[in-house]
Amino acid sequence: MTKINARWDWLTEAAAAGVTIVLIALFADIHANRQAFSACLQQARADGVERIVLLGDYVGYGGDPEWAVDTVMDLVVHGAPAVLGNHDEAIGNPHERMNVEARVAIEWTRGVLGASQRQFLAGLPLTFNDAGRLYVHADASKPGSWIYVASTAQAADSIAATPAHITFCGHIHRPALYSMSPTAKMTAFIPTADVAIQLMPGRRWLAVLGSVGQPRDGNPAAAYAMLDTDKRELTYCRAPYDVEGAAAAIRRHGLPNSLAERLFKGE
Amino acid sequence: MAKPLHEPGAVVDGFRLEELVHRGGMAALWRVSRPGDTTPMLMKVPRIGEAADPAAIVSFEMELMIMPRLSGVHVPKFIAAGDFSVQPFIVMERIDGQTLLSKLSELPLPFAQVAELGAKVARALDDLHRQHVVHLDVKPSNIIIRRSGEAVLLDYGLAHHDQLPDLMQEEYRVPFGTAPYMSPEQLRGIRNDPRSDLFALGVLLYFFSTGIRPFGEGERLSTMRRRLWRDPYPPRYLRPDYPPWLQEIVLRCLESEPAWRYPTAAQLAFDLGHPDQVKLTARAERLMRDPWTTVLRRRFNKDLTRPHGKEAVKAQLISAPIVAVAVDVSEGSTDLNEALRVTAGRILSTLPSARLACLNVLRQARLALDTTLDAEGRNKHIERMVALRHWAEPLKLDESRLTVHVIEAIDPAAAILEFLGANRVDQILIGARQSSMLRTLLGSVSAKVAAEAPCTVTVVRPSRAIEPEGAGPKSA
Numbered sequence: 001m002t003k004i005n006a007r008w009d010w011l012t013e014a015a016a017a018g019v020t021i022v023l024i025a026l027f028a029d030i031h032a033n034r035q036a037f038s039a040c041l042q043q044a045r046a047d048g049v050e051r052i053v054l055l056g057d058y059v060g061y062g063g064d065p066e067w068a069v070d071t072v073m074d075l076v077v078h079g080a081p082a083v084l085g086n087h088d089e090a091i092g093n094p095h096e097r098m099n100v101e102a103r104v105a106i107e108w109t110r111g112v113l114g115a116s117q118r119q120f121l122a123g124l125p126l127t128f129n130d131a132g133r134l135y136v137h138a139d140a141s142k143p144g145s146w147i148y149v150a151s152t153a154q155a156a157d158s159i160a161a162t163p164a165h166i167t168f169c170g171h172i173h174r175p176a177l178y179s180m181s182p183t184a185k186m187t188a189f190i191p192t193a194d195v196a197i198q199l200m201p202g203r204r205w206l207a208v209l210g211s212v213g214q215p216r217d218g219n220p221a222a223a224y225a226m227l228d229t230d231k232r233e234l235t236y237c238r239a240p241y242d243v244e245g246a247a248a249a250i251r252r253h254g255l256p257n258s259l260a261e262r263l264f265k266g267e
Numbered sequence: 268m269a270k271p272l273h274e275p276g277a278v279v280d281g282f283r284l285e286e287l288v289h290r291g292g293m294a295a296l297w298r299v300s301r302p303g304d305t306t307p308m309l310m311k312v313p314r315i316g317e318a319a320d321p322a323a324i325v326s327f328e329m330e331l332m333i334m335p336r337l338s339g340v341h342v343p344k345f346i347a348a349g350d351f352s353v354q355p356f357i358v359m360e361r362i363d364g365q366t367l368l369s370k371l372s373e374l375p376l377p378f379a380q381v382a383e384l385g386a387k388v389a390r391a392l393d394d395l396h397r398q399h400v401v402h403l404d405v406k407p408s409n410i411i412i413r414r415s416g417e418a419v420l421l422d423y424g425l426a427h428h429d430q431l432p433d434l435m436q437e438e439y440r441v442p443f444g445t446a447p448y449m450s451p452e453q454l455r456g457i458r459n460d461p462r463s464d465l466f467a468l469g470v471l472l473y474f475f476s477t478g479i480r481p482f483g484e485g486e487r488l489s490t491m492r493r494r495l496w497r498d499p500y501p502p503r504y505l506r507p508d509y510p511p512w513l514q515e516i517v518l519r520c521l522e523s524e525p526a527w528r529y530p531t532a533a534q535l536a537f538d539l540g541h542p543d544q545v546k547l548t549a550r551a552e553r554l555m556r557d558p559w560t561t562v563l564r565r566r567f568n569k570d571l572t573r574p575h576g577k578e579a580v581k582a583q584l585i586s587a588p589i590v591a592v593a594v595d596v597s598e599g600s601t602d603l604n605e606a607l608r609v610t611a612g613r614i615l616s617t618l619p620s621a622r623l624a625c626l627n628v629l630r631q632a633r634l635a636l637d638t639t640l641d642a643e644g645r646n647k648h649i650e651r652m653v654a655l656r657h658w659a660e661p662l663k664l665d666e667s668r669l670t671v672h673v674i675e676a677i678d679p680a681a682a683i684l685e686f687l688g689a690n691r692v693d694q695i696l697i698g699a700r701q702s703s704m705l706r707t708l709l710g711s712v713s714a715k716v717a718a719e720a721p722c723t724v725t726v727v728r729p730s731r732a733i734e735p736e737g738a739g740p741k742s743a
Contacts, residue, residue: 179432187434187436203434
């Protein structure tokens with residue numbers, strides 16, 4: 001059963017009014033962290049976001065999977081594109097390879113989610129094309145193989161696999177920005193928060209987003225990105241959130257304590 | 268993709284092409300105008316298409332990313348940019364004047380003029396570095412002095428922005444820059460060290476003061492690489508009358524290891540502006556190049572210059588501030604001066620590259636009857652300098668980190684403010700005088716400085732126990 005939540009109506013109103021969508025907020029690796037995702041959504045809305053894009057891994061690790069999936073379902077009903085992540089896939093596929101802590105969390109999550117939530121996750125696509133932009137959870141070369149974009153060579157493989165001008169992905173939980181020139185030369189860059197970067201039209205880009213719910217780049221603040229389609233500017237954003245609350249939810253459900261601890265350091 | 272041809276009189280995105288000013292390997296420059304706009308403007312159009320240098324496109328992309336973010340008097344004002352996929356161009360302010368290239372026929376210039384010019388360029392670089400940008404192509408043809416006196420840095424096609432992807436870095440394995448001015452670390456492919464610009468400015472200062480380029484004009488990589496281990500002839504070898512202070516400054520800029528140069532452009536500008544305060548080291552004395560034994564040791568030392576991490580430009584600037592402290596050396600300020608010294612010591616001990624400028628204002632009467640000699644015929648100016656050094660002595664600072672300045676002025680606050688702006692001071696420590704007759708009569712110097720300073724102001728007062736209102740001193 002899909003609940004239609006009126007608090008997201010502003011998202012469909014903008015689209016219905018025929019206004020050209022300019023500001024897009026993109027979120028990856030929410031991982032059932034209610035406090036983090038709420039803080040990001042609030043900040044993005046304050047900054048005038050008109051469209052929301054969801055890049056997978058809504059569950060796993062965190063203590064609020066029901067809320068997370070319900071929120072994602074609401075957002076999808078209100079027009080947000082959403083793709084599948086490996087943790088989302090693991091809900092319906094117990095044979096997914098994972099480390100011990102991730103598996104403990106996934107098995108608990110599987111028991112907590114209702115049928116409609118599990119069904120929703122199982123129905124998510126691996127990729128989504130959106131006016132020259134490609135959304136994928138891990139990488140564009142083999143979306144279902146959950147490859148980590150950890151090097152310039154892997155970024156090149158992903159960019160080469162798609163005609164999209166910009167690909168957005170997550171999965172590795174560390175923000176990065178890669179580009180490929182017309183002569184197939186690569187650049188790699190670790191973005192500075194809140195500095196808009198112009199995505200030159202002459203080259204193709206791979207924007208790897210940091211994680212909303214479990215940042216691993218040494219900064220505990222939740223990570224997401226904003227794209228201004230008019231100015232072709234991408235901004236990597238950080239939202240501070242109630243880490244205590246998120247850690248308490250993990251401990252309350254008896255999930256591994258290390259999953260709570262790492263949130264404080266962002267590692 | 269783009270139409271490379273332009274004719275005078277053609278109109279591009281509302282800008283009328285008036286005159287082709289320059290055609291280079293990478294781009295053409297046009298004087299342009301726009302109806303209803305009197306700003307003198309230049310349009311830069313990259314050479315794109317067959318037979319064009321592929322670097323031209325990338326370097327233009329960099330300029331397109333960097334220029335709109337820059338501001339201030341030391342850069343040409345950005346006015347407009349064309350859509351890259353339709354017709355790439357940048358329109359910017361046209362600076363009235365000639366580049367320093369026009370000075371080449373007059374070299375060598377008088378030492379004082381070189382120092383003044385160098386200070387202007389260093390201040391411009393300081394401003395640029397504070398905006399997260401390393402220029403990486405500092406040379407005479409990229410510098411114009413405005414009629415108002417400030418240096419303007421042109422051409423950001425090879426520049427590096429600390430907070431933006433560096434398209435040049437990954438694109439090309441060979442270093443880009445201008446051979447005679449390129450720093451050793453640039454030759455090694457490092458593009459994010461602001462001290463590379465200080466090296467290039469050192470080359471310019473050397474060239475302008477001796478008429479000779481310190482590393483020749485060689486464009487071949489093998490010739491260029493020699494500067495990694497071979498030091499140039501000391502300027503005094505070329506000109507026996509070369510002032511030691513200027514040689515100290517120039518050779519410090521030309522150190523092969525960035526850490527041995529000035530830590531910031533502001534600190535370089537400071538020394539160029541205060542020749543009498545330059546700490547002379549063995550550099551100032553040298554009459555010959557290093558012996559071959561030293562050169563060989565450097566030649567085979569692979570350890571020099573490791574790459575920096577993220578946001579290296581910002582980190583370098585933050586680590587080396589200029590801190591000023593206003594010290595009242597008259598009697599009766601013991602507690603306050605002690606508190607100032609403790610506060611200064613805290614900052615300087617955490618930042619080994621920070622330097623301290625101690626200021627004292629020698630108040631002049633409005634009537635011009637003052638002499639610098641007091642009733643007993645002593646030189647007040649020198650006395651104050653001695654007193655400032657005495658105040659700073661317990662900090663045990665290396666001499667290269669300490670300068671003292673006695674400023675003669677009618678209005679102390681205005682004099683301090685002027686010093687802060689002219690010397691790119693990052694922070695000033697100033698004492699809050701407790702209730703005094705003088706303060707009541709003259710107003711508070713610290714309050715005016717705090718309100719108007721172009722930098723951080725720390726108002727220092729001796730810690731004391733809070734007493735109940737109106738209680739006055741009494742024993743418990």
